[in-house]
Amino acid sequence: MKNPFKRGAACSILEIRSIDSVLDHIQGKDSLVIFDIDNTLVHTEQEIGSDAWAYWMVQQKLKQGMLPSQAINYMFDLFGYVHDHIEVFPVEEQTVHVLHTLKERDIPTICLTGRPSRMIDRTLEQLKNAGCELNSPERFTKPISFIIKQQVELSQGVICGGIHDKGDVLSMLVDTLSYRLPEKVIFIDDKKSCVESIAKACSDHSAAYTGLRYGFLDDKSSKFDPKKAEEQLSELLKLYTFTKS
Numbered sequence: 001m002k003n004p005f006k007r008g009a010a011c012s013i014l015e016i017r018s019i020d021s022v023l024d025h026i027q028g029k030d031s032l033v034i035f036d037i038d039n040t041l042v043h044t045e046q047e048i049g050s051d052a053w054a055y056w057m058v059q060q061k062l063k064q065g066m067l068p069s070q071a072i073n074y075m076f077d078l079f080g081y082v083h084d085h086i087e088v089f090p091v092e093e094q095t096v097h098v099l100h101t102l103k104e105r106d107i108p109t110i111c112l113t114g115r116p117s118r119m120i121d122r123t124l125e126q127l128k129n130a131g132c133e134l135n136s137p138e139r140f141t142k143p144i145s146f147i148i149k150q151q152v153e154l155s156q157g158v159i160c161g162g163i164h165d166k167g168d169v170l171s172m173l174v175d176t177l178s179y180r181l182p183e184k185v186i187f188i189d190d191k192k193s194c195v196e197s198i199a200k201a202c203s204d205h206s207a208a209y210t211g212l213r214y215g216f217l218d219d220k221s222s223k224f225d226p227k228k229a230e231e232q233l234s235e236l237l238k239l240y241t242f243t244k245s
Helices: 019-025 051-063 068-083 095-104 117-129 166-177 192-204 218-222 226-239
Strands: 011-016 031-035 109-113 144-147 151-155 158-160 184-189 208-214
Touching: 011 019, 011 192, 019 095, 019 184, 019 208, 051 068, 051 226, 068 117, 095 109, 109 166, 117 151, 117 158, 144 166, 151 166, 158 166, 166 192, 184 192, 192 208
Parallel strands: 011 208, 031 109, 031 184, 109 158, 184 208
Antiparallel strands: 144 151, 151 158
16 A cells, blocks of 8 residues: 555555454554454344444435435434344454453553444443453543534543544544554554545554454355344344334
């Protein structure tokens, strides 16, 4: 990839299949490791609640005539509701170990997810239940919210950015916090577009960047079963009644 950085800061975007590979890219303590959440740190064992299900649901609502904003808001509401009633699990056996190793090495870690701001509390609860412990810089631990197009929420090192470009979220957040990005930023996400979007934020803040497109669950995502998802959702809604907010 062509280097887009100012003042010679290095940039690379790589494909990885194991979360252990993150540790190969740590160079010194003046680093920040940023993790996506869904399909990167944790995943659902069902079809419902998955990234693939969320994307499929938006497409179905668009086909039914909803405007894009309506379809996305509907998906966020149902996605959040489903996650109120299901648990998530580490993507790999090594996931928790990698987070623990980074903490032992005193490397700061945070999460930047496309989940909506209203899911911040449940997201923190799920990460805790899954054993995913962050080593967040102090400025990222205190709750803060701000508006881009919609609300963005930060708490305990987790940023729920919703619909927004992740690079825009990171850039605005570090400006809001008056936080200097370290010399090296490493970002891990299962979506290539998100990995690429963080490059601009790092460029604007003169930080070297390694983006890691994480493909451990690619096969599972490609085999998403809409019929099974509908059956699982029907079973869940027999127990819990969903009302669109």
